[in-house]
Amino acid sequence: MIQPAVLASDRPHGPWSCRGRDIWDTITAATTGDVAALRRVLARDPNLCRAAYWYAQPIHFAVLEGRLEAVRVLLDAGADAGTTGADNRDLVTIARDRGH
Numbered sequence: 001m002i003q004p005a006v007l008a009s010d011r012p013h014g015p016w017s018c019r020g021r022d023i024w025d026t027i028t029a030a031t032t033g034d035v036a037a038l039r040r041v042l043a044r045d046p047n048l049c050r051a052a053y054w055y056a057q058p059i060h061f062a063v064l065e066g067r068l069e070a071v072r073v074l075l076d077a078g079a080d081a082g083t084t085g086a087d088n089r090d091l092v093t094i095a096r097d098r099g100h
Contacts, residue, residue, distance in 0.1 A: 001031065007053060016047040023051045030058040030074065033067035042077045049077035063091045066100035087089040 006013055007024035014023070022041055029038040038058075041048055048089040050057055059079040062070035075081060084090050089097070 001028070003052070014051055016051045018045050018048050018051040022048055023053060026051065026058045027053065027056075027061050030062040030067065030070045031065055033062070033065065033070045035069050035073055038070055038073050042073070046077060049074050049079040057083055059083065059091065060094065063094050063100070064098060066095070066098065068100075081097050093099070 003024050007020040007027075011020055012018065017084060022045055025041045027036065028034075029041060048058065056094040057079060059074045059081075060083070061067075062074060081091060082098040085094075
């Protein structure tokens with residue numbers, strides 16, 4: 001993935017006002033399944049479990065990549081299991097479509 005400039009900044013981004021850099025760290029940890037890193041960023045700012053970039057929350061990335069433990073961590077932190085992305089697919093459909 002290529003880090004967008006807005007997520008390389010310490011400036012707040014989106015409705016949760018999380019720092020762009022922290023959102024990137026959360027998305028990266030969710031994508032790779034790095035649960036330790038995910039817990040660290042969530043400890044800094046619990047709202048990161050709901051922060052989004054281009055309509056995709058960190059849980060979307062964890063589901064896309066089949067990172068079950070990361071999904072659990074995000075759900076435990078308060079991520080919305082009913083969220084949909086820009087394409088309006090729910091998380092179960094995304095997981096099924098990806099073979100997870």
